[in-house]
Amino acid sequence: MTTIHDVARAAGVSISTVSYALSGKRSIAETTRRRVTDAASRLGYQPHAGARMMAGTRTQIFAVTAPLRHDTYAPAHMAFVLAVATAARRHDYDILLLTEDEATKGLSRVASSRLVDGVIVLDVSAHDERVDLVRSLGLPTVLVGIPDDTTDLACVDLDFEAAVRLAVDRLTALGHRRIAHIGHPQEIYDRGSNFPLRVRTEFGSYTGGLGLEAVFVTSETDGASVRATVKALLDADEPPTALLLHAQESVQAGVLGYLAERGISVPRDLSVISVGSTFDTSRFEPALDVIPLVATATCDVAVDLLIDSLPFPPTPRVQYVAPEYRSFDSVAPPP
Amino acid sequence: MTTIHDVARAAGVSISTVSYALSGKRSIAETTRRRVTDAASRLGYQPHAGARMMAGTRTQIFAVTAPLRHDTYAPAHMAFVLAVATAARRHDYDILLLTEDEATKGLSRVASSRLVDGVIVLDVSAHDERVDLVRSLGLPTVLVGIPDDTTDLACVDLDFEAAVRLAVDRLTALGHRRIAHIGHPQEIYDRGSNFPLRVRTEFGSYTGGLGLEAVFVTSETDGASVRATVKALLDADEPPTALLLHAQESVQAGVLGYLAERGISVPRDLSVISVGSTFDTSRFEPALDVIPLVATATCDVAVDLLIDSLPFPPTPRVQYVAPEYRSFDSVAPPP
DNA sequence: ACCGATCGTTGAAACGCTTCGACGATCGAT
DNA sequence: ATCGATCGTCGAAGCGTTTCAACGATCGGT
Structure with a gap:
């Protein structure tokens, strides 16, 4: 050496x-x-990494905590971890991965052993046990996702509310007045998951403010449930002319499959927009307009926030990443 | 502090x-x-982590390199990373995640800065650029997956060959003589991907040795290709009475979907076994017998190998993890 | 020609830990 | 009673870096 x-x-x-x-x-x-x-x-x-940690004030390592819940969508999960790692490397930082069962113990450990200069907390839920911990640790931390209580916290996330408004505006501009929002399974909302709730809430209040006829429905993820959900929606007296999808990939695919089966053409008979999706909706049949949740965009901001504040915790703030509309011709005026 | x-x-x-x-x-x-x-x-x-690194000989950190190729199946990928992290924590080790674009540069960096005590290389392909590197680095390393040239290397992997034999034996014991193996897309084999090749090769030679009629077919991953592949198989003069599946989840699901569509009952009309799968085949309709590739089993062995050898590189060897048959009643005697 | 400021370079301290060699105390064997 | 071995504890060296205080050289201003 x-x-x-x-x-x-x-x-x-x-x-x-x-x-x-x-x-x-x-x-x-x-x-x-x-x-x-x-x-x-x-x-x-x-x-020598150890010598540098010892003498200097920096370790050039960030901890990343990314819990893997049973309903976590692994590709998105992975994408976020990777996006953080890539962003961190641009600033000469490495990533120490803390697993879920270590979420709290691990955080305390790396904090008090001075192993990391900061922490990125991924996939934050409304009531996240990691939130109180990072508050008490005093270690520079940025959360990706927004918990209920953001006191003293620096958080970054896609502006889901703006995304919903963007989608709704697009539809109303074309003349749609009846819009349905198909969301995640009920359990997700009950658990206080973060952005599904924010999407649902904003959908309700924004469409309400505009005087639209808006329906929100949850759907389980199995094929039969999805079909039943869409069927009920379309068989109503006054069926919606547009769908706003915020659900996992298989559900969105299932919706499109069922529409095709019933001979409903997108966007001629029905307009569809996917909101906050982490997967590629352009490969759907038909391709879907989307306001994506881009891991790199969000994580870049998070890492920059953290880097800029070092060696101190970042100024508490909620930083929203502006949504971006990507058109693949799945919306049109109502029939 | x-x-x-x-x-x-x-x-x-x-x-x-x-x-x-x-x-x-x-x-x-x-x-x-x-x-x-x-x-x-x-x-x-x-x-203090830095002080310990400096004074002692251990850093209590392992590097994990896990390339994310465009056809990587993210859930499995994630499962392996997590399995390594969990196993490592049991020995008081943390995981430093090296991203793909850092696969080689990152490895050299952490090696010469003495940041890690060892390396776990995941998802090794037949000709992996990381292999030569770790050989030259002299850093204690265990590969998960088996490259063509294993000289000086410690490798761990499921015994795919034994898995194939296990599956074939099960089928022949019930009287099957005509077995088809549906594999990955052609590209995967061309690129020299590791275990798909091993499965294909062993399937060919083992069934050959037993004098069975064996067919191997590749299939692209889109629904149409899958259906065409299975159709061709079943419309042959003497169609197989059993299928050995080694492909990604959507392909296996597609096969089952097409069988259902044609009114072919599993296992009454056709027996099906899934080999080396990382996903849950018991949730298929119908559930599939499987010889799974268990991330935890493999990674536990890999980490143990590494820990035991520290601070020296492990003795070169290829360590096979024994396959395990899980029955969900998708095989029966041929009709 | 002299003085103070500036620039480039240096020696040494400090960071917190592990580990080696040493030392007094205790104890069993002679 | 004496000696050697063993046990428990300690002081100090050393790991490789960063950073501070300091020092000689250079230079512009008087």
């Missing part, structure tokens, strides 16, 4: 000069700096 | 006594040990 001593010797300077030359924390003559960086890269010098 | 000094003062002993009492590396009088451990837990003492 090559140490800072080796580099110093090779460059013919003292170790402090090497340290300053590489960190840029003091002015160093350009020629000296070159000699040092050359020697360093020639020897393949990498500072 | 409470340091070893604080504990020493509280317990009325020297810091070296604290260190020995907590590590157990020298004999300490029982009463002294008690005083120390009491003080430590009372003060909530956690050794």
